Amino acid sequence: MAEPGAFPLEVTDVIKDYPGSVRALDRVSFRIAPGERACLLGPNGAGKTTLIRLLTGALSPSYGQVRLFGLGVQHDDFLTARRRVGIVPQLPGMYRDFSVDDYLQLVRDLYGRGDIAEVVEGFGLGPYTRRPMAELSGGMQRRLSLAAALLGSPDVLLLDEPTVGLDPVAMRDVHSFLRRMMPGRTVLLCTHNLAEAEALCESAVILQQGRVVLHERIDALRQRIPALLALRAAQGPERLLAALTELGTSGRREEDAVLVPSPEPTTQAPELLRRLLAAGVDVYECRLVTPSLEQLFLDIIGAPHART
Amino acid sequence: MLAPEVRILLRKELRQLVRNRGAMLTALFLPVLIMLIVPLAQILGVNPDRPPELGFAKDSLPPGLAAVGKDPLAFMRLLLMPLVGMGGMLTPALTASYTFIAEREARTMELLVALPVRVGQILLAKLLAVLALATPVCLALLALDAGLLLARGMGSIGYVIALLVLVLSSLAFSSTTALLVSLLARDIRTSSNLNGIILTPFIFVSFAVVLLVPGVILAAAITAGMFILGTAGALLFAMRVITFERMLR
Numbered sequence: 001m002a003e004p005g006a007f008p009l010e011v012t013d014v015i016k017d018y019p020g021s022v023r024a025l026d027r028v029s030f031r032i033a034p035g036e037r038a039c040l041l042g043p044n045g046a047g048k049t050t051l052i053r054l055l056t057g058a059l060s061p062s063y064g065q066v067r068l069f070g071l072g073v074q075h076d077d078f079l080t081a082r083r084r085v086g087i088v089p090q091l092p093g094m095y096r097d098f099s100v101d102d103y104l105q106l107v108r109d110l111y112g113r114g115d116i117a118e119v120v121e122g123f124g125l126g127p128y129t130r131r132p133m134a135e136l137s138g139g140m141q142r143r144l145s146l147a148a149a150l151l152g153s154p155d156v157l158l159l160d161e162p163t164v165g166l167d168p169v170a171m172r173d174v175h176s177f178l179r180r181m182m183p184g185r186t187v188l189l190c191t192h193n194l195a196e197a198e199a200l201c202e203s204a205v206i207l208q209q210g211r212v213v214l215h216e217r218i219d220a221l222r223q224r225i226p227a228l229l230a231l232r233a234a235q236g237p238e239r240l241l242a243a244l245t246e247l248g249t250s251g252r253r254e255e256d257a258v259l260v261p262s263p264e265p266t267t268q269a270p271e272l273l274r275r276l277l278a279a280g281v282d283v284y285e286c287r288l289v290t291p292s293l294e295q296l297f298l299d300i301i302g303a304p305h306a307r308t
Numbered sequence: 309m310l311a312p313e314v315r316i317l318l319r320k321e322l323r324q325l326v327r328n329r330g331a332m333l334t335a336l337f338l339p340v341l342i343m344l345i346v347p348l349a350q351i352l353g354v355n356p357d358r359p360p361e362l363g364f365a366k367d368s369l370p371p372g373l374a375a376v377g378k379d380p381l382a383f384m385r386l387l388l389m390p391l392v393g394m395g396g397m398l399t400p401a402l403t404a405s406y407t408f409i410a411e412r413e414a415r416t417m418e419l420l421v422a423l424p425v426r427v428g429q430i431l432l433a434k435l436l437a438v439l440a441l442a443t444p445v446c447l448a449l450l451a452l453d454a455g456l457l458l459a460r461g462m463g464s465i466g467y468v469i470a471l472l473v474l475v476l477s478s479l480a481f482s483s484t485t486a487l488l489v490s491l492l493a494r495d496i497r498t499s500s501n502l503n504g505i506i507l508t509p510f511i512f513v514s515f516a517v518v519l520l521v522p523g524v525i526l527a528a529a530i531t532a533g534m535f536i537l538g539t540a541g542a543l544l545f546a547m548r549v550i551t552f553e554r555m556l557r
Contacts, residue, residue: 057427058421058427082424082425083424089422091415091418092415093414093417093418094414095324095419097327102323106320110313149422152424
């Protein structure tokens with residue numbers, strides 16, 4: 001049984017060392033609240049997949065605790081908590097000697113519940129139930145993974161790169177399924193696709209070199225980093241930059257535009273435009289650029305092409 | 309009593325093994341050759357009432373073969389022991405290549421660990437599936453040999469029990485080395501090489517014991533003891549040194 005009031009996903013002070021003195025995770029701690037839809041972001045090798053595997057119980061931490069609904073991996077009732085979690089693994093292999101129906105039957109048996117006909121219909125797998133799993137297209141394989149994750153009506157979804165390797169059509173297909181699956185559930189979405197994370201999640205956990213550098217709501221993150229005004233002038237960006245410097249405002253060139261940080265754009269933009277026009281700079285475009293999750297991510301991990 | 313998850317996974321493993329003709333043929337061909345065809349040729353090729361005169365001088369033979377000088381049928385009984393041991397060693401090793409390594413090669417292990425099961429339960433179900441196929445095959449082949457031996461008066465009950473102990477201990481040894489190999493090897497080719505490296509010395513030693521140890525029962529006991537020690541060693545090495553996490557890397 002789950003501990004009353006326990007968080008669905010809880011990682012406390014976790015260290016994970018692999019043989020060869022490779023430290024994949026270094027004192028990682030975070031908690032995902034009930035109903036929270038969080039994305040797990042980080043550059044390659046940050047420890048995302050290790051973290052997902054620790055949460056599934058497939059790996060054990062070298063130090064610290066990983067709990068599902070308050071139950072650690074060693075707890076006798078851990079599997080009861082695991083049955084409340086649906087997992088979409090990252091690019092899993094598919095059985096050649098198991099049909100879609102065989103696999104869903106196995107999943108239902110292990111979860112002890114689930115309506116196969118319902119998920120088959122919901123994910124459009126009807127024509128493929130007797131087909132070997134390995135003979136499905138990439139998009140259909142991903143649908144099958146989603147259907148299997150959802151079959152046991154889980155409270156929590158762990159999604160490890162659910163759209164990696166898919167073409168745009170299949171990716172859109174998966175996104176629409178995810179939008180239907182996620183409401184009312186606690187979700188941890190591990191992804192490299194920041195637009196996907198932004199569209200589907202409300203908070204972000206960012207890992208870098210095995211450490212959590214941030215766990216915050218995405219809208220709060222946006223407030224931390226000022227919006228930008230993208231300006232274009234008839235005289236070109238160099239003249240625009242010079243005029244901005246004369247006005248005591250900093251900016252940076254990006255192609256033929258100049259980006260100016262603007263924490264209060266509603267008051268700052270009209271004033272700046274008036275002053276630029278008065279200075280003889282013919283500004284013909286002024287556009288507000290809200291920082292995307294990608295920009296926030298690059299800022300946080302300090303990538304070389306991050307915003308200055 | 310097995311956990312429900314292990315029973316469900318065991319059903320899955322057996323279903324996949326039975327469907328896999330390659331696995332079934334590979335798992336059956338060598339044991340049938342080693343434990344049935346060769347022993348049958350030995351048993352049926354000798355007339356127990358008029359055994360062939362081998363013509364060895366008693367003193368020229370190693371201690372284990374000393375009995376051959378006075379009882380030509382003893383050679384057949386001695387030869388059967390390492391053959392039976394080899395059968396017990398090879399059957400699980402070949403089956404395990406399909407259950408463990410094929411899963412690893414195809415990266416389907418990721419699918420299994422995404423389900424509400426423990427990694428240990430996945431491995432236990434696979435080991436049980438290997439044993440569930442290998443044990444009846446080996447025991448059935450041994451039963452045929454033993455029935456013929458007893459019917460033709462070419463072996464005693466004690467000798468048949470010694471063969472049975474040998475088969476069971478070699479099955480246990482091979483199953484644990486199969487686990488070890490499955491943790492070390494990433495593909496079937498590597499697993500075949502590792503199986504060769506691990507099992508070949510044991511095959512040579514089991515023949516050496518027959519040559520050097522006087523008395524069939526003592527030789528069988530020493531060989532079985534070697535298999536049991538090997539089982540404990542492989543199990544400890546697999547669980548303590550290599551760990552199951554390797555399956556996921």
